[in-house]
Amino acid sequence: MRLLKLVPDDTNIQFLRWRVPFFVLSLVLIVGSWGLVLGKGLNFGVDFAGGLEVRATYTQSEVAPVAEIREQLEQIGYESPTVQQFGDDNQVSIRVSLPDDQSADKEAAQNAANAIVAELRDAHPDFRLDGNDNVSGKVSGEFRNDAALALVLAMIAVALYIWVRFEWQFGVGALFALLHDTSIALGFYALTQIEFSLQSVAAVLAIIGYSLNDTVVVYDRIRENLKKYRKMPLVELLDLSVNETLSRTVMTTLSLALALLPLMLFGPASLFGMAAPLFLALIVGTYSSVYLAAPLLIWLGVTSDSFVPEETATDRQEAAARKLT
Amino acid sequence: MLEFPTWKKVWLWGITLACCLAALPSIFSIANARWPDALPEPMVNLGLDLAGGSHILLEAEASQVAEQRLENMEEAVRNLTRNAEPRIRIGDVSTQGGSLSFMVESTADVDRTRELIMPLVNGAGLTREWDLQVVDQTRFVLTPTSAGLEQAVTDAMDSATEVVRKRIDELGTREPTIIRQGDTRIVVQVPGLQDPEQLKALLGQTAQLEFKLVDQSALPADVAQGIAPAGSQIFPYAPGSDFEGQSIAVRRLGGIQGDNLINAQQSFDQQTNEPIVNIQFDQQGGARFARLTQENTGKPFAIILDGQVISAPNINEPILGGSAQISGSFTVETANQLAISLRSGALPVDLAVVEERTVGPDLGADSIRQGVIAMTIGSLAVIVLMLVTYGRFGVYATAALMINVLMILGLMAVLGTTLTLPGIAGFVLTIGAAVDANVLINERIREERRRGRRVIAAVESGYKEASRAIYDANVTNFIAGVLLFMFGSGPVRGFAVVLVIGLFTSVFTAVTLTRMWVADWLRKARPTEINL
Numbered sequence: 021m022r023l024l025k026l027v028p029d030d031t032n033i034q035f036l037r038w039r040v041p042f043f044v045l046s047l048v049l050i051v052g053s054w055g056l057v058l059g060k061g062l063n064f065g066v067d068f069a070g071g072l073e074v075r076a077t078y079t080q081s082e083v084a085p086v087a088e089i090r091e092q093l094e095q096i097g098y099e100s101p102t103v104q105q106f107g108d109d110n111q112v113s114i115r116v117s118l119p120d121d122q123s124a125d126k127e128a129a130q131n132a133a134n135a136i137v138a139e140l141r142d143a144h145p146d147f148r149l150d151g152n153d154n155v156s157g158k159v160s161g162e163f164r165n166d167a168a169l170a171l172v173l174a175m176i177a178v179a180l181y182i183w184v185r186f187e188w189q190f191g192v193g194a195l196f197a198l199l200h201d202t203s204i205a206l207g208f209y210a211l212t213q214i215e216f217s218l219q220s221v222a223a224v225l226a227i228i229g230y231s232l233n234d235t236v237v238v239y240d241r242i243r244e245n246l247k248k249y250r251k252m253p254l255v256e257l258l259d260l261s262v263n264e265t266l267s268r269t270v271m272t273t274l275s276l277a278l279a280l281l282p283l284m285l286f287g288p289a290s291l292f293g294m295a296a297p298l299f300l301a302l303i304v305g306t307y308s309s310v311y312l313a314a315p316l317l318i319w320l321g322v323t324s325d326s327f328v329p330e331e332t333a334t335d336r337q338e339a340a341a342r343k344l345t
Numbered sequence: 346m347l348e349f350p351t352w353k354k355v356w357l358w359g360i361t362l363a364c365c366l367a368a369l370p371s372i373f374s375i376a377n378a379r380w381p382d383a384l385p386e387p388m389v390n391l392g393l394d395l396a397g398g399s400h401i402l403l404e405a406e407a408s409q410v411a412e413q414r415l416e417n418m419e420e421a422v423r424n425l426t427r428n429a430e431p432r433i434r435i436g437d438v439s440t441q442g443g444s445l446s447f448m449v450e451s452t453a454d455v456d457r458t459r460e461l462i463m464p465l466v467n468g469a470g471l472t473r474e475w476d477l478q479v480v481d482q483t484r485f486v487l488t489p490t491s492a493g494l495e496q497a498v499t500d501a502m503d504s505a506t507e508v509v510r511k512r513i514d515e516l517g518t519r520e521p522t523i524i525r526q527g528d529t530r531i532v533v534q535v536p537g538l539q540d541p542e543q544l545k546a547l548l549g550q551t552a553q554l555e556f557k558l559v560d561q562s563a564l565p566a567d568v569a570q571g572i573a574p575a576g577s578q579i580f581p582y583a584p585g586s587d588f589e590g591q592s593i594a595v596r597r598l599g600g601i602q603g604d605n606l607i608n609a610q611q612s613f614d615q616q617t618n619e620p621i622v623n624i625q626f627d628q629q630g631g632a633r634f635a636r637l638t639q640e641n642t643g644k645p646f647a648i649i650l651d652g653q654v655i656s657a658p659n660i661n662e663p664i665l666g667g668s669a670q671i672s673g674s675f676t677v678e679t680a681n682q683l684a685i686s687l688r689s690g691a692l693p694v695d696l697a698v699v700e701e702r703t704v705g706p707d708l709g710a711d712s713i714r715q716g717v718i719a720m721t722i723g724s725l726a727v728i729v730l731m732l733v734t735y736g737r738f739g740v741y742a743t744a745a746l747m748i749n750v751l752m753i754l755g756l757m758a759v760l761g762t763t764l765t766l767p768g769i770a771g772f773v774l775t776i777g778a779a780v781d782a783n784v785l786i787n788e789r790i791r792e793e794r795r796r797g798r799r800v801i802a803a804v805e806s807g808y809k810e811a812s813r814a815i816y817d818a819n820v821t822n823f824i825a826g827v828l829l830f831m832f833g834s835g836p837v838r839g840f841a842v843v844l845v846i847g848l849f850t851s852v853f854t855a856v857t858l859t860r861m862w863v864a865d866w867l868r869k870a871r872p873t874e875i876n877l
Contacts, residue, residue, distance in 0.1 A: 170832035229825035279777030
């Protein structure tokens, strides 16, 4: 049986020829993402904004009365609620953030949820409460701090690990690739206005882990080749390393994509906000390993000397012992 | 590298089988099949977002504990000095700024007062509870020590947790989880609850019941403006009571608290047929209640619940039997709730619901079904990719992948971790990523073969050279997973759990197990050519 080969043997694509334009593109993407995050803002869910989210089914209706719900909520004083269909046609998700003057009141989210459920149930007896999340301003503030802390710590910790295992240039390169990937993921949340919740933070942290996966594989090959080909020009060596790992990169990206795609299409509706950015990051992460993590090594001045096998202590002892005899 | 002594194989197969067997009860349960009772059943816990249920985070204010403690101290000091022989007269009592300060009217009494209140200051435990200062010769200032206050908050939260547990048990829900969290929080998780409203109403009720004498000397005009006569304080009537919107002045001291109850039951008034709550004092409380009603027959007293007056009836006759009834515009439901709350004791502090997450059982079941479908399709697609790309080595990768999923489930069951909705995403991600190790190894073997190495040498260096990158990549994922577990909460932790367990099992299955299988095949078949 002939086996499938997605990437032909011994490719020799000069990836790094285009490193400067791609680097500029990456910078533009990073700046653009942050522009989106700061300008358009993330669509914070109740986890981070505080407030309440109610999910409900209108069991006897074909379609949930979205417009009517919105009107009802505005009538009882909740301005600009987010009401959208969620899952089946007769299911809705209703999100209301608390007015600023109530964010100090610990029970405000609770009371609002009770009022809203009572109101909607009165209007439609077939209203079935499927679930609700009420988060007070205080707790959501803590979630925000914890999430930011976790993201920053994760990036620093993995970059430090790369530095210890490789060289400082590799640590910096990995950190920059991570900044790139997480920025774009956040920019994606801002652009699509997919709800940014605790799950999204989990997704971004997973992106940090997996985007580094690619970087590590490419770096590992670069380190190996630096030891093997001491005289090869760096650009050529990096190209060789990327080419040698190309079929692995394609295969792994493809298998992750094959696993994530059904989750986006057939998985639970509430996991879409997690699966979509992971899927995007898959592509972005692969690109950043090749076009950010690798070329940065050139500009940071990696040389073969970094990886000349050092004399170990036992080597020295043995040499000394030989001298004595 | 490809040597596998028998003892090693026995161990590897043993671990694999044990983990996979541990997964069986959970799989039976997801498939709705019956697991034989006679066998042990380690089970993956389903998170509330999958099984349905309520997660409620309650928070108390530490400052409220401090205030109450100050008030109790004031009452204790007043009682001690009043009952001293001869009586010590004190005045200018104030509880401003968190300290209790008062003046002893005669300088001769200063030493006696100090002696008298010393036991209160030192407290019963090992830590000194108050700092005592005497300024300007006759002014006593009592400031709570921070250690004492901390202890008081801890004690209050401990007993609050106990009360919460009792109230939830009264509802008859199954397997509630009630945990103290941080200094002033309690987490309550109740699976499969049908009526979270009832639960919240029950937990939100402090149920501090007080009986206080009405201050009849207060002028109605002053009371309406919130001005209380000296020694009295103003309480509003509860919403729904007969005088809603009005207030009443009651004497601050000399009332009794409702914490000496042994029972409380919802019942009906024999004349009006309105729902009421019957309460039964214990011996001490009954005696005090009898004395209060004996000494004040004919006067009105207020029944106050959580700072709101339910009713203020006249004491028609002394109540000596230690039982009483509370009436005041209850419905059967609210009367029943109050009875439960009073039975299980008052909360020593108010608890506010600062976070609530409830998921209905239908939604959770849908999520599991859709998650399993997505996972199955994803796994099949990955398996097909492995088979068409790597042939025999793809079969090994597939076997490793399937064992991997079983092992994760099994380990989760044995470790007692919880599978949540994001955990399902973790499974999907792990399935996609676990084969990365096989891809790295197989591509490396291909490469080595192209460079002209013989089969055994190529396989050997394939595993050896690839393992460095596999190791580094897994460590970085591990770091991200651990941070997520540390800072994440609830369902998100379930994601981290699956990822981290999946890292260990995927290295075990994709590297160690496949190497054993490949080595076996190489030794038996001794191929000179491999199709890869």
